[in-house]
Amino acid sequence: MMVLYSGTTCPFSQRCRFVLFEKGMDFEVKDVDLFNKPDDINVMNPYGQVPILVERDLVLYESNIINEYIDERFPHPQLMPADPVMRGRARLFLFNFERELFVHVTTLEKAGNPKAMEKARQAIREQLTQISPIFVKNKFMLGEEFSMLDVALAPLLWRLQHYEIELPKAAAPVMKYAERIFQKPAFIEALTPSEKVMRR
Ligand SMILES: N[C@@H](CCC(=O)N[C@@H](CS)C(=O)NCC(=O)O)C(=O)O
Incomplete structure (x- = not known):
């Protein structure tokens, strides 16, 4: 299952949450306290930022990169143009x-x-x-x-x-x-x- 590390007020995390719900698939959102960041955030993302998406051994960061991955993995409804x-x-x-x-x-x-x-x-x-x-x-x-x-x-x-x-x-x-x-x-x-x- 995909796990999204997300900030509860983070606009970039909101983009990824939006796409996950739009696709209607199984996922888990883990809220990250950005004022008391757990160490594993810096391990998963050298820039120490959320959102981060983890799926088995794949770790992605950067909201637009995460969203393009989700869009290609779950093509319906397609959010990037086909052409x-x-x-x-x-x-x-x-x-x-x-x-x-x-x-x-x-x-x-x-x-x-x-x-x-x-x-x-x-x-x-x-x-x-x-x-x-x-x-x-x-x-x-x-x-x-x-x-x-x-x-x-x-x-x-x-x-x-x-x-x-x-x-x-x-x-x-x-x-x-x-x-x-x-x-x-x-x-x-x-x-x-x-x-x-x-x-x-
Ligand atoms: N360009 C990044 C921006 C992500 C970002 O700025 N995240 C902020 C929260 S909204 C963050 O994790 N800040 C914690 C920090 O920089 O220590 C993206 O699109 O994912």
Whole structure:
């Protein structure tokens, strides 16, 4: 059985929990106390971070790598596009999300310097407003089909209030899109009690 080592408030762990529930397979989630990290976390991941996925002798870390593995191991419903061209594009989007958005999410998660946090909020606000026109036409990031790109973005969209990020009116389509994701049964099942209270 797959075991996911997960942080109860960690947006990257939430991505993996979401995919595990979406696939509807057998797995176990082990909550890791990040303020009192067990030694085996550093053994399994040299960067000392969650999420970590263990399946027999396979140990994986990095949420997007874990999620692509789960998607290939349990193909239904398929979350990466089947077509190689679209899959290439999807991977590039995932890379850009990390560089342009989740680098700032990490700043906010670390909750350090207030100036750096304000800059991170501003950058997220701008990036989400920039992609907003996509959702005037598209139901999800890639069109009609829910995909890994939606999984990757969802934990940030869920945390906007929690991070004290208010989007401008121009970004209203993003929030409508977010609601579509939040209604998915797997999204709801994957929320931890600490995540449930992040959004009112
Ligand atoms: N790029 C990583 C980021 C994972 C990450 O930042 N995890 C944080 C919790 S949200 C963590 O484990 N922090 C503990 C530490 O760095 O000591 C991924 O996508 O999995």
